[in-house]
Amino acid sequence: MRKYISSNNNPLIKHLLLLQKKSKLRKKHNEFIIEGAQELRFAIEANYTLKQVLVCLDIFDNEISLENLDSEVLEVSKTVFDKIAYRSSTGGIMAIASSPELTLEKLKFDTKSPLILVAEAPEKPGNIGALLRTCDAACLDAVIIANPRTDLFNPNIIRSSVGTIFTNTIATGTTSEIIDYLKKNNIQIFAAALQDSSSYLDESFKESTAIVLGTEHEGLSETWRAEAHKIVKIPMEGKVDSLNVSVSAAILIFEAKRQRLNI
Incomplete structure (x- = not known):
């Protein structure tokens, strides 16, 4: 059974919101946010490492198979997803990913x-x-x-x-x-x-x-x-x-x- 997050005060949600806004925090944790089904699919195909995947089943369009993801999948309420979504057309899914070395x-x-x-x-x-x-x-x-x-x-x-x-x-x-x-x-x-x-x-x-x-x-x-x-x-x-x-x-x-x- 997946963990369900219904509060905007959840520590992971607060962390995600800060990652969206603060470059210094992204660099400190070597993490960033991927929002949207197409973007996430491209990242998966490019072998990016996903730490957590957050999905709102109320609006999830099933473009990505959750069962095949090699990462923790968390369900969030519509209220939470509306809070963390950067834009409206995301397919109901986003993820926290590890930043790669671009050397x-x-x-x-x-x-x-x-x-x-x-x-x-x-x-x-x-x-x-x-x-x-x-x-x-x-x-x-x-x-x-x-x-x-x-x-x-x-x-x-x-x-x-x-x-x-x-x-x-x-x-x-x-x-x-x-x-x-x-x-x-x-x-x-x-x-x-x-x-x-x-x-x-x-x-x-x-x-x-x-x-x-x-x-x-x-x-x-x-x-x-x-x-x-x-x-x-x-x-x-x-x-x-x-x-x-x-x-x-x-x-x-x-x-x-x-x-x-x-x-």
Whole structure:
């Protein structure tokens, strides 16, 4: 018989609410919250470790088999679930999961010519989520976040990525660590910037490639531009000279994918 929680004052419920709000607590306990049936299914398929799964049977849509979960399953009342749910369309299920180590050393590629996106210092959860969705759509070999400013397991990032934070292979590191890693593994660096750049349409992305983008506000740091194999730009015909970072990423990534179709 499963444990049933009907009070918002339950210690586990209080802990869950704090995990949603406080990055420091997530890092201290190496835990984060996964909310929603699709997100949870993606995490399970990616072998994330679930500590507790909380389900409200009043609204649970049976998209996930509770009997096959290798974790503690707790039932909660509708009142409790409404308190802890970050959004309305969750399928009546959420979980507390263990945070994985997102180190460069853990990256493994199934191809000799990986295609990687590097995002330097992204901060807005919506932009990070959009980048992850783009990378999932293109089935990139890895996404690397340089000098992260935002906890990647922030509920807003998980939500805006519609769970693709779990479908992508992700690593983090400092700019210098990532550059060293790319050079060590003979992965050419294409930095997206306006200064001293050529059109991305004039370049070949068929070899091992890292496409590197900065933020819309600050752009790429000088370090990346100095270490790049090539600096590329997306030609603009209007009055503005920049695009949303996820749009820029999509244009560059899918050109690289197009070039690789006949490899």
